[in-house]
Amino acid sequence: MLRTVLLMLTAALTILAAAPSTPADRSAEDEPRAVFRAPLDPGADPFMVTADGRYHLMTTKGNRLAIKTADTIADLPRARERTIWRGADDDPSRSTQIWAPALYRSTSPADGQAHWYVYYTASDGVDANHRMYVLESEGDDPLGPYTFKAKIADYGGYMIDGEPITVGGQQYFTWSAPGRGFEGGPQQIYLQPMDTPWSTTGETVALPVDIGTCPEVREGPTSIVHDGRLVLTYSSCDTGKPDYSLYAISIDVDGDPTDLTQWQPHERPLLQRNDAEGVYGPGHHSFFTSPDGTEDWIAYHAKNTPDYTYDHRTTRAAPVRWAEDGLPLIDPPVALGTDVPLPSGDPGPGPRAINDTDEGTGDFTVGYAGDWRSGDACGPTCYRGDDHWSWTPGSTATFRFTGTQIALFSVRDTGNGIAAISVDGRNEELVDLYASPRTGQVQQWTSRRLPPGEHTVTVRVTGERNPRSSGAVVSIDRAEVWDDRPGRSG
Structure with a gap:
C-alpha cells in the first residue's frame, strides 16, 4: 500500500513539474518589457534627468529653453513642451543661439534650499560672443518657474556646453572653449572650482582630452560616477561631421581634478558612427537613471545622414552597462525605429x-x-x-x-x-x-x-x-x- 502511495505521489509531482507555469506563477521580471522607439525628440544636445518618477528632457531650441516631461520615456515624442525661458524676453546679449541646456538640482547657499539650475550657452547672434549663463528655479520643481541668476565662468571669450561636476566633495564647472590655456587652437575642455551653483572662483585648468576621432573639437563635457570613479565624457569632432563621437577621461571621486596627473585618459570610444544602422555623428549626451534607480542610461543625439550638416540631429536613448576598464559600455547605436525595452521601473505602456x-x-x-x-x-x-x-x-x-x-x-x-x-x-x-x-x-x-x-x-x-x-x-x-x-x- 505504501509503495502504491509513493508511486502516485511521484507521478503527481512529475506532472506538476512538467506543467507550464501560469502568468501568476511567473514573476514580473520574467515578463518582456514594453518598448519605445526613437526619435524621442527632433532636437539636439539632449539633457535627460529622472525626478519624482518622471522624465525631464531638454534639447537645443535656439531661441528659448523648454522642458518635455513624461511618465514614460515612450511618451516623450508626443509630450508637450513647457517653455521656461524666452530669448526675446531677455537681455539682447544672450537672446539667441541658445544651445545645450543642462538641468541640475543643487542646494543654494543663499537660502539653504534645494533648487534646480539650468546651465546654457547663448549669444547676441554672433557665434564668437557665446557665453555661459544660469537660471534658478524659485522652488524645488524642475519645471520652474525660473529667474535669471548669473553669467558664469566668463573669461572674456567664446565658451559653450558648461556643466558642473563634483569631485572630492567640491563642485567644479566644466565647459568647452578654444585652445589649451586660452592660447588659440583646437577647442578643449576646461575646469574651474565653483563657490556657488552659479559662480566660479580660483584657477582654471585645461583637461587632458587629447584622445578623439578628430583633432579640432572637444565639447559637451558631462559626467557619471561608478565604482568610486568619476567618468568625464566628451564629444570629439565638429558636430556636423558623421565622425562625431564620444570619449572619456576618469578620476577617483575623492581626487583633485586640478591635478592633471590624476586624470586617466581612455583610448576606447564610448559611442561612434554605425553605418550599417544608418547612425552618424552620435554625441553631445547626458546620463540618467531609470525610474527605479537600478539602471544607468544615456541620452544622445545622432543623425541618419552621413552628409556634413548640423540639421536633423535627433534625440535617442540607450542602456549603459559597465566594462572591466571602468568605462560605460554602450552597444553600437541602432537605427531609428528600433524596438528598445523601456528602462527598469518605467510604467509604460509603449505605443x-x-x-x-x-x-x-x-x-x-x-x-x-x-x-x-x-x-x-x-x-x-x-x-x-x-x-x-x-x-x-x-x-x-x-x-x-x-x-x-x-x-x-x-x-x-x-x-x-x-x-x-x-x-x-x-x-x-x-x-x-x-x-x-x-x-x-x-x-x-x-x-x-x-x-x-x-x-x-x-x-x-x-x-x-x-x-x-x-x-x-x-x-x-x-x-x-x-x-x-x-x-x-x-
Whole structure:
C-alpha cells in the first residue's frame, strides 16, 4: 500500500513539474518589457534627468529653453513642451543661439534650499560672443518657474556646453572653449572650482582630452560616477561631421581634478558612427537613471545622414552597462525605429507601430488608393527598411487604428512635396515634407488627443511643393499609436 502511495505521489509531482507555469506563477521580471522607439525628440544636445518618477528632457531650441516631461520615456515624442525661458524676453546679449541646456538640482547657499539650475550657452547672434549663463528655479520643481541668476565662468571669450561636476566633495564647472590655456587652437575642455551653483572662483585648468576621432573639437563635457570613479565624457569632432563621437577621461571621486596627473585618459570610444544602422555623428549626451534607480542610461543625439550638416540631429536613448576598464559600455547605436525595452521601473505602456507594409482595412492597418510605389532602397533610413511613396495628386494612404493619439514618421527629401492630413475625414492640415539633405523617420505630424475608440488618419498627395523642392513626393513609413485607456499597451 505504501509503495502504491509513493508511486502516485511521484507521478503527481512529475506532472506538476512538467506543467507550464501560469502568468501568476511567473514573476514580473520574467515578463518582456514594453518598448519605445526613437526619435524621442527632433532636437539636439539632449539633457535627460529622472525626478519624482518622471522624465525631464531638454534639447537645443535656439531661441528659448523648454522642458518635455513624461511618465514614460515612450511618451516623450508626443509630450508637450513647457517653455521656461524666452530669448526675446531677455537681455539682447544672450537672446539667441541658445544651445545645450543642462538641468541640475543643487542646494543654494543663499537660502539653504534645494533648487534646480539650468546651465546654457547663448549669444547676441554672433557665434564668437557665446557665453555661459544660469537660471534658478524659485522652488524645488524642475519645471520652474525660473529667474535669471548669473553669467558664469566668463573669461572674456567664446565658451559653450558648461556643466558642473563634483569631485572630492567640491563642485567644479566644466565647459568647452578654444585652445589649451586660452592660447588659440583646437577647442578643449576646461575646469574651474565653483563657490556657488552659479559662480566660479580660483584657477582654471585645461583637461587632458587629447584622445578623439578628430583633432579640432572637444565639447559637451558631462559626467557619471561608478565604482568610486568619476567618468568625464566628451564629444570629439565638429558636430556636423558623421565622425562625431564620444570619449572619456576618469578620476577617483575623492581626487583633485586640478591635478592633471590624476586624470586617466581612455583610448576606447564610448559611442561612434554605425553605418550599417544608418547612425552618424552620435554625441553631445547626458546620463540618467531609470525610474527605479537600478539602471544607468544615456541620452544622445545622432543623425541618419552621413552628409556634413548640423540639421536633423535627433534625440535617442540607450542602456549603459559597465566594462572591466571602468568605462560605460554602450552597444553600437541602432537605427531609428528600433524596438528598445523601456528602462527598469518605467510604467509604460509603449505605443503601437503601424508599418507602411501593414496593408488592409482592419484595425492597425494602412490602405492605399491611387498610384503608390514601394521598396526597400532606403535601408536603415526607413522603419523596417522600407517605405511607400507617391507624387500623383489625389492618391491617399489611410491609417486605421484604435487609440487616443497618433504620430506619423517618414522621409523628408529634396524632391518631397506637401501632404494634406486629416483625422476622421475632417479638416485637412498641410504638412511640408521637404528637407535637404535627405533624412528619414522624421516626426512629420502628431494628432491632437482623440476620444477613445476607432479612428482614421488620411494622408493625401496634393501635388504641390515649396519653391526649394524639385518634386511633390509624399512618403509613408510608419505611424505610432498611443492608447490612454487604462490597461492598454502597444
